Amino acid sequence: MTVTEETAALPNGLTVEDARAEAARAYELDRKHVFHSWSAQAEIAPMTITASQGSYVWDGEGNRLLDFSSQLVNTNIGHQHPKVVAAIAEQAAKLCTVAPQHANAARSEAARLIAERTPGELDKIFFTNGGADAVEHAVRMARLHTGRYKVLSRYRAYHGGTETAINLTGDPRRWPNDHGNAGVVHFFGPFLYRSQFHATTEAEESQRALAYLEQLIALEGPSTIAAIILESIPGTAGIMVPPPGYIAGVRELCDRHGIVFIADEVMAGFGRSGKWFSINHFDVVPDLLTFAKGVNSGYVPLGGVAISPAIYETFAHRPYPGGLTYSGHPLATAAAVATINAMADEGMVENAARIGAEVIGPGLAELAAKHRSVGEVRGAGVFWAVELVADQQTREPLAPYGGSSPAMNSVIAACKAGGLLPFANFNRIHVVPPCNVSEDEVRAGLAILDNALDVADAAL
Numbered sequence: 001m002t003v004t005e006e007t008a009a010l011p012n013g014l015t016v017e018d019a020r021a022e023a024a025r026a027y028e029l030d031r032k033h034v035f036h037s038w039s040a041q042a043e044i045a046p047m048t049i050t051a052s053q054g055s056y057v058w059d060g061e062g063n064r065l066l067d068f069s070s071q072l073v074n075t076n077i078g079h080q081h082p083k084v085v086a087a088i089a090e091q092a093a094k095l096c097t098v099a100p101q102h103a104n105a106a107r108s109e110a111a112r113l114i115a116e117r118t119p120g121e122l123d124k125i126f127f128t129n130g131g132a133d134a135v136e137h138a139v140r141m142a143r144l145h146t147g148r149y150k151v152l153s154r155y156r157a158y159h160g161g162t163e164t165a166i167n168l169t170g171d172p173r174r175w176p177n178d179h180g181n182a183g184v185v186h187f188f189g190p191f192l193y194r195s196q197f198h199a200t201t202e203a204e205e206s207q208r209a210l211a212y213l214e215q216l217i218a219l220e221g222p223s224t225i226a227a228i229i230l231e232s233i234p235g236t237a238g239i240m241v242p243p244p245g246y247i248a249g250v251r252e253l254c255d256r257h258g259i260v261f262i263a264d265e266v267m268a269g270f271g272r273s274g275k276w277f278s279i280n281h282f283d284v285v286p287d288l289l290t291f292a293k294g295v296n297s298g299y300v301p302l303g304g305v306a307i308s309p310a311i312y313e314t315f316a317h318r319p320y321p322g323g324l325t326y327s328g329h330p331l332a333t334a335a336a337v338a339t340i341n342a343m344a345d346e347g348m349v350e351n352a353a354r355i356g357a358e359v360i361g362p363g364l365a366e367l368a369a370k371h372r373s374v375g376e377v378r379g380a381g382v383f384w385a386v387e388l389v390a391d392q393q394t395r396e397p398l399a400p401y402g403g404s405s406p407a408m409n410s411v412i413a414a415c416k417a418g419g420l421l422p423f424a425n426f427n428r429i430h431v432v433p434p435c436n437v438s439e440d441e442v443r444a445g446l447a448i449l450d451n452a453l454d455v456a457d458a459a460l
Contacts, residue, residue: 132160
């Protein structure tokens with residue numbers, strides 16, 4: 001799908017010709033000077049993005065692509081939302097920056113709006129620059145609050161790229177950074193499609209995963225464990241919605257042993273699963289809740305930790321030994337205020353829930369029935385995964401855990417050629433458009449994905 005001859009311009013006013021020239025210069029300088037994350041530097045050819053609007057981005061050739069990735073699953077309100085763009089400009093004219101020891105209106109209002117939406121009494125908000133440092137500080141709070149050090153986290157999880165966060169992570173990105181000395185113990189969480197517990201039903205999977213975790217806690221020593229951290233719905237690792245009873249069971253284990261329960265909502269929060277926070281699907285209140293990404297749709301870097309009364313009291317008269325120069329930055333928190341208000345005013349969380357239940361879920365079920373390369377589809381709201389397999393009976397993945405494959409690369413290329421920007425990880429395509437995506441946009445994206453899955457089928 002390309003820019004039409006009639007418009008011959010991008011949403012930012014650039015002509016296609018000027019956009020191509022700008023993109024060529026950007027690419028040249030990128031390859032000369034930019035060091036990319038998670039990449040072998042000499043082996044990548046990054047796509048240049050020259051413009052974005054709503055659910056779409058434009059590449060360096062002027063091609064329009066439907067953004068089914070929400071970038072890194074963070075543009076929850078889509079691109080260039082006018083209310084948020086205006087709020088950032090207004091705040092820049094008023095107060096660009098201020099040190100975090102001073103109160104400022106943008107940070108105070110953002111904290112109020114977030115606290116109104118967090119479950120239970122998580123009413124105190126510590127702001128960070130992003131999700132990884134939110135996790136770092138949540139773990140630090142838990143360790144200081146309990147006087148213990150160990151933290152339990154699950155395999156098939158992602159918690160960030162900084163030192164503690166990457167050690168908590170349960171996917172292969174941890175391996176080069178893990179020296180076994182971070183005080184982290186990994187465990188298997190529930191995932192019925194690839195069950196570690198020989199379960200055949202969601203109920204069995206939940207019960208057996210909890211029994212295993214209970215035994216692990218006993219063997220590790222409850223008095224040594226500061227926290228258990230879980231993504232409420234794991235994101236990058238595969239969008240495996242926990243079975244009924246599991247999250248409540250983890251909460252009970254934490255209560256029984258005085259362990260802090262940290263819900264990582266960095267990707268799963270702010271409407272992504274059809275609720276303000278994904279933990280709300282399970283009627284459980286954690287002790288700490290980390291957030292970032294969707295809090296302001298990634299327009300300015302921002303993250304944070306929502307804190308329970310008990311943990312707040314630990315630091316009521318004892319200084320918390322942590323902080324950041326940009327904690328609660330005015331531009332970032334002004335963007336958060338505008339984002340949360342826009343989401344509420346425009347019913348975006350409700351739209352995400354409806355689109356997931358009425359369009360994405362049924363649409364992916366149809367694709368699963370049609371394509372022999374699809375092993376399973378799963379998700380909620382605008383937070384879905386399509387698990388691609390080489391064999392539906394053996395469930396052999398189309399790409400190995402921790403890697404890719406020619407077949408998987410061909411599917412991704414077919415998506416892009418059709419005008420769809422996918423989110424892909426290992427053997428999965430994630431369907432994660434903005435929370436305000438329209439039905440027509442979703443149906444168009446699923447049609448492109450349908451054609452790309454023909455390529456996967458042909459590779460089997």
